[in-house]
Amino acid sequence: MAKNLRHILSFSRLVVLDGLRRHALLGLVVLALASQVAGLLFYGMIPRDVGRASNDFVFSISWLSGLLFIFFHAVNATAWGEDRRVIHSILARPISRAEYVLGLFTGLAGLLLVLNLILGSLGWVVLILIRKGVDPAFFPDLSSSYYLLSWLGLYALELMILSVVLTFSGMVRGSFTVLLLTVSYYFTCNGLPVVRESLIARGILPGQGLAVMLKWMTAIFPDFDRFNYKMYVTVGENFPAALDLVINLGISIGYVCLMLWFACLIYQKRDLK
Numbered sequence: 001m002a003k004n005l006r007h008i009l010s011f012s013r014l015v016v017l018d019g020l021r022r023h024a025l026l027g028l029v030v031l032a033l034a035s036q037v038a039g040l041l042f043y044g045m046i047p048r049d050v051g052r053a054s055n056d057f058v059f060s061i062s063w064l065s066g067l068l069f070i071f072f073h074a075v076n077a078t079a080w081g082e083d084r085r086v087i088h089s090i091l092a093r094p095i096s097r098a099e100y101v102l103g104l105f106t107g108l109a110g111l112l113l114v115l116n117l118i119l120g121s122l123g124w125v126v127l128i129l130i131r132k133g134v135d136p137a138f139f140p141d142l143s144s145s146y147y148l149l150s151w152l153g154l155y156a157l158e159l160m161i162l163s164v165v166l167t168f169s170g171m172v173r174g175s176f177t178v179l180l181l182t183v184s185y186y187f188t189c190n191g192l193p194v195v196r197e198s199l200i201a202r203g204i205l206p207g208q209g210l211a212v213m214l215k216w217m218t219a220i221f222p223d224f225d226r227f228n229y230k231m232y233v234t235v236g237e238n239f240p241a242a243l244d245l246v247i248n249l250g251i252s253i254g255y256v257c258l259m260l261w262f263a264c265l266i267y268q269k270r271d272l273k
Contacts, residue, residue: 007095008103015077015107024073025115028065032119035061036126051139051234054130058123059150059230065119066112066158067186071179074108074165079175097267105166105260112158120151139234146232149240153227156252160222161186163259170266189221222255 019025039057095103124147131139161182168181196214226248229240 004096004099007099008106011095011100011103012107012110015104016110018077019073019107019111022073024069025111025118028069028115029118029122032061032065033122036122040126040129048138050130050134051127051142052231054127054139055230055234058126059154062116062119062123062151063154065115066154067161069112069115070158070161070165071182073111074162075169075179075182076175077108078104078166078169079178080169080173097270098264101166101170101260101264101267105163108162109159112155112162116151116155116158120147141234143233146229149245150228150230150233153229153248156249157224157227160224160252160255160259163256163263166263167259167266170263170270185221189224192217192221193223193225222251227252 036058039054039061124144127142127147131142164185165178165182168178168185172178172181192214199214232240
């Protein structure tokens with residue numbers, strides 16, 4: 001077990017160094033910084049509820065940066081094709097395919113963590129500056145606990161998508177194909193709750209066949225909105241129930257573990273030539 005863990009951590013270090021060498025984080029940080037500085041220039045144009053609008057803007061920029069990292073760098077790092085560089089294959093020969101998958105996920109998750117820490121710190125500074133620059137009536141509350149919880153929810157969402165990317169990379173070849181599958185998966189996860197709500201509005205009961213099928217589809221396409229806590233950062237409401245937080249945490253961990261197990265299973269049977 002210790003040897004396996006050492007192999008995973010060693011390969012994850014290579015993935016992190018490769019991401020830093022390709023400036024995978026630098027471009028996203030610069031883009032987010034420029035966008036948030038632009039928000040500092042234009043927040044005075046918001047007539048009311050400045051706190052909520054500024055908070056939504058900060059998390060929207062961070063959410064977009066995370067998706068860009070996953071859709072482009074993570075997909076390119078995990079997908080295999082005819083033009084795929086063999087550096088990872090050469091370096092990964094002493095380790096098993098399962099260790100390769102787990103090391104790749106750990107390295108990309110580490111890069112995502114660094115990106116979230118940088119963007120989270122920048123976002124907090126931006127919100128503090130905006131709050132000091134407006135009347136307290138327009139920005140009455142700013143909770144650090146909710147802010148941290150919102151970032152944890154965003155990071156959990158990104159890890160779930162990243163685990164799906166690894167699964168797709170084992171099923172098909174080519175980074176563009178993996179990208180299309182990942183984008184389709186993301187839109188399906190966001191679209192299923194809308195479909196369920198529309199069925200309820202049309203009078204479809206939860207126990208009927210179509211409603212039951214859509215409910216069970218959430219096992220494959222989870223509702224990402226359950227990890228969205230940003231609306232609590234500036235409203236000063238009570239902290240979410242501990243049971244709900246534990247359930248959401250369990251769903252996130254269980255889903256990531258299941259997808260990684262499935263990805264390892266696929267890679268064990270995959271011809272990488």
